[in-house]
Amino acid sequence: MTIKVNNVSKHFGSTKALDNINLEFGEKKIYGLLGNNGAGKSTLLNAITSRLFVSQGEITMDGTPVCDNDWALNQIYMLGEKNYYPETMKVRDAIRWGAVFYPGFDTELAHSLANRFNLPLKKKITALSTGYTTIFKIVMALSTNAPFLLLDEPVLGLDAQHRDIFYKLIIERYSKNPCTIIISTHLIQEVAGLIEHCVIIKDGKIIKDAPSEELLQGGYTISGPASLLDEFISGKDILSVSNLGGLKTACISGEMPEIGSLPTGLEFGKMNLQEYFIQLMCDGNDSGLPLYKEEK
Amino acid sequence: MTKLHIGPAMRYQWNYMWKSGLAAAGVMLAIMIILAIILTVTVTYTGADGYIVEAVNEDLNLNIDFSGSLTVLDAGGIFTMMLFIVGIVSVREDLKFFIQHGMGRKTTYAANILISLICAAGASLISLIFLLISEFIPLFHVNLTNIFSNNPLVSWLLSTLSMFFAWQLGSLISLIYYRLNTLAKVIFSIAAAALFLFVLRGLFSNLLDVLFPGYTTFWGVTGFFGNPVNLALTLLAAGIVCSIGNFLLIRRAPIKE
Numbered sequence: 001m002t003i004k005v006n007n008v009s010k011h012f013g014s015t016k017a018l019d020n021i022n023l024e025f026g027e028k029k030i031y032g033l034l035g036n037n038g039a040g041k042s043t044l045l046n047a048i049t050s051r052l053f054v055s056q057g058e059i060t061m062d063g064t065p066v067c068d069n070d071w072a073l074n075q076i077y078m079l080g081e082k083n084y085y086p087e088t089m090k091v092r093d094a095i096r097w098g099a100v101f102y103p104g105f106d107t108e109l110a111h112s113l114a115n116r117f118n119l120p121l122k123k124k125i126t127a128l129s130t131g132y133t134t135i136f137k138i139v140m141a142l143s144t145n146a147p148f149l150l151l152d153e154p155v156l157g158l159d160a161q162h163r164d165i166f167y168k169l170i171i172e173r174y175s176k177n178p179c180t181i182i183i184s185t186h187l188i189q190e191v192a193g194l195i196e197h198c199v200i201i202k203d204g205k206i207i208k209d210a211p212s213e214e215l216l217q218g219g220y221t222i223s224g225p226a227s228l229l230d231e232f233i234s235g236k237d238i239l240s241v242s243n244l245g246g247l248k249t250a251c252i253s254g255e256m257p258e259i260g261s262l263p264t265g266l267e268f269g270k271m272n273l274q275e276y277f278i279q280l281m282c283d284g285n286d287s288g289l290p291l292y293k294e295e296k
Numbered sequence: 297m298t299k300l301h302i303g304p305a306m307r308y309q310w311n312y313m314w315k316s317g318l319a320a321a322g323v324m325l326a327i328m329i330i331l332a333i334i335l336t337v338t339v340t341y342t343g344a345d346g347y348i349v350e351a352v353n354e355d356l357n358l359n360i361d362f363s364g365s366l367t368v369l370d371a372g373g374i375f376t377m378m379l380f381i382v383g384i385v386s387v388r389e390d391l392k393f394f395i396q397h398g399m400g401r402k403t404t405y406a407a408n409i410l411i412s413l414i415c416a417a418g419a420s421l422i423s424l425i426f427l428l429i430s431e432f433i434p435l436f437h438v439n440l441t442n443i444f445s446n447n448p449l450v451s452w453l454l455s456t457l458s459m460f461f462a463w464q465l466g467s468l469i470s471l472i473y474y475r476l477n478t479l480a481k482v483i484f485s486i487a488a489a490a491l492f493l494f495v496l497r498g499l500f501s502n503l504l505d506v507l508f509p510g511y512t513t514f515w516g517v518t519g520f521f522g523n524p525v526n527l528a529l530t531l532l533a534a535g536i537v538c539s540i541g542n543f544l545l546i547r548r549a550p551i552k553e
Contacts, residue, residue: 053550069400070398084395085396101308101398146398
């Protein structure tokens, strides 16, 4: 089962939120949908789940249009930022109705997760705090057993301990019952270990759509004393340079050189997803360079 | 593959509606019993003259006349108001809730139509039962001056159609405001007020006065709404027009707060 996004554009007045997007979300993979604020991540997820209509193009599931198609929409569960539950609905009722609408819904799991997070079942959803609202949505999302889970900012308002539990639960859920998970988040470093495939979106356009490993192999970091590093990086394709105290770090595009070829005093390592993302998002002159000039 | 999953949607709506409906019926029944007791104890019935009821309480030095138009228990009217409000409130909430649970707009619309028909039929049946019960309670027989009560089936049908229309009208108003932007909402509100104050008032005083008296007497009933069949058809047509409007508004409705 795959979701295909074909030539999709979405305009809000004169603003182009999505610009001719082509994507494919395959079966049983964890995707990271990364982008800055206003890049079009939520718009894309909302378009996939038919919450808004695209201006151009089509989104299909196994060749069938997803838009207003009950069968296709029932294969997707979206954890969104907004709350679409009635004001008077209690947590326990939402769990009960989840089982009515999603045939694979695991009520037992929902109750055990609610217990684990101390989620009050008798409380109205609208009366929950931001953190607990997120927990409630996580409980619902993990219990639906839908083949596609779309998680838009899934850890919004969660403390570090609960975020850690959430990431573990995602892994647990994926290993027990593999499904396609699309995570849209700003906390790239935290989800980096989960993501198999990255989709990076900027100004409504997809600028990268590749497996995480492949992306990160395209660059490396090197750090050491400024004098040594400057000499080494001269002539190389520098993505960014940062300076902290006497230690300078540079991100270089290209294949990592052999360890033996490095001058003594310099260390290099793999670029992580967050660094890669920041470099990709930077425009020429603000490529990670320090904001303040060094004092001479 | 593209068929509507209407079952869960209807089950969800019905779950909330039957509880609200029963609660409303329970309150009305309680009022009916309390009023029956109060009126029996405190009011002297002199109903020989048509529907005039005289209330005499010498202790309080009261002497009040109740006319036949006093409808102490117009269950049909109460249910109609209730379903109008349900139409306003439920359509947006259901649209959001269903899309969150993998149901499309067509399903929301179809479920809305079916559940409004079922609820209207059920509520009008309850109000008809109340009407018939009230006949056995002293003083409450004034309710039976209700225009078509001498034919329960027609009364039920009319009541059902008026409640269906009320629900669909409520949904239409709600969806119009949901789809419009702020400026358009203001313009629409002013235009609607002007329509009610000037245009419709003119229509009611002229057009309807011409139309309704033109209806032939049917089922042995006479009065303002001379022909219940024509009235039923008018209500049905109005309900259908509103539901078509609802379909046009809901089919491209984005989901927003």
